Amino acid sequence: xxxxxxxxxxxxxxxxGKPLVVLHALGTDHRAMQAWMEPLFANRPGWxxxxxxxxxxxxxxxxxxxxxxxxILHVILGFLDDFIPEKRxxxxxxxxxxxxxxxxxxxxxxxxxxxxxxxxALHLQKRTLPDKTILRQDEEMLHDLxxxxxxxxxxxxxxxxxxxxxxxxxxxxxxRLLADRDFLTSEWRTKGYFFSLDPIDSTSLFTAxxxxxxxxxxxxxxxxxxxxCSNIFRMPLFRFLTALVICWRLKSxxxxxxxxxxxxxx
Numbered sequence: 001x002x003x004x005x006x007x008x009x010x011x012x013x014x015x016x017g018k019p020l021v022v023l024h025a026l027g028t029d030h031r032a033m034q035a036w037m038e039p040l041f042a043n044r045p046g047w048x049x050x051x052x053x054x055x056x057x058x059x060x061x062x063x064x065x066x067x068x069x070x071x072i073l074h075v076i077l078g079f080l081d082d083f084i085p086e087k088r089x090x091x092x093x094x095x096x097x098x099x100x101x102x103x104x105x106x107x108x109x110x111x112x113x114x115x116x117x118x119x120x121a122l123h124l125q126k127r128t129l130p131d132k133t134i135l136r137q138d139e140e141m142l143h144d145l146x147x148x149x150x151x152x153x154x155x156x157x158x159x160x161x162x163x164x165x166x167x168x169x170x171x172x173x174x175x176r177l178l179a180d181r182d183f184l185t186s187e188w189r190t191k192g193y194f195f196s197l198d199p200i201d202s203t204s205l206f207t208a209x210x211x212x213x214x215x216x217x218x219x220x221x222x223x224x225x226x227x228x229c230s231n232i233f234r235m236p237l238f239r240f241l242t243a244l245v246i247c248w249r250l251k252s253x254x255x256x257x258x259x260x261x262x263x264x265x266x
């Protein structure tokens with residue numbers, strides 16, 4: 001199976017130094033990550049930030065032979081092997097991009113210097129999730145929105161204010177307009193989404209510095225993790241909410257999955 005990414009993958013690269021590979025969520029494109037991550041590097045030289053549009057997103061195409069997430073992973077690995085051959089790198093992924101990042105971890109863990117997952121999708125076909133709670137809602141603003149934009153905005157945001165709508169329209173909506181919805185709503189979604197094997201199984205060890213981002217409004221998860229981890233602090237890392245950030249080393253895949261199984265990592 002070929003992985004000719006050069007006529008498939010679109011990306012944006014900024015800066016020079018240690019590579020940081022960034023993967024966005026389903027249905028958006030690299031701008032949804034770039035918008036809030038780039039300001040973090042305004043005074044942090046020495047990093048090459050590589051924002052990838054996943055196949056079927058942004059200006060990245062999806063080949064006819066791409067029918068599964070393993071195929072998507074194959075294309076991304078081909079890109080990395082050519083663009084940063086044999087280089088050590090740090091990896092960041094959000095939601096579905098976090099799932100593909102786990103696949104990269106499984107295949108290239110020996111090259112990883114750091115691993116960051118933000119609300120990652122996991123290798124779990126059945127989950128028990130908490131009820132969604134809307135924290136703030138501007139009903140007048142929502143009433144004036146186009147139905148498609150309103151549905152997406154209400155689905156993704158728990159703080160539904162004019163400020164967050166502006167950011168949504170600048171950072172998320174452009175990627176939504178470019179997404180290949182035919183592919184994303186095809187049998188790929190029901191038959192090809194999950195890898196054949198769990199990329200992070202019970203034997204996995206996160207030997208590089210590892211950062212997972214959990215919703216700060218989940219006190220049970222926070223309490224459980226505080227009892228086992230150090231270096232816990234708060235910072236407004238993601239624009240749409242203030243999240244609890246937890247960093248740890250050498251935690252097993254089994255430990256990681258215990259929270260996901262109860263819906264505490266979503």
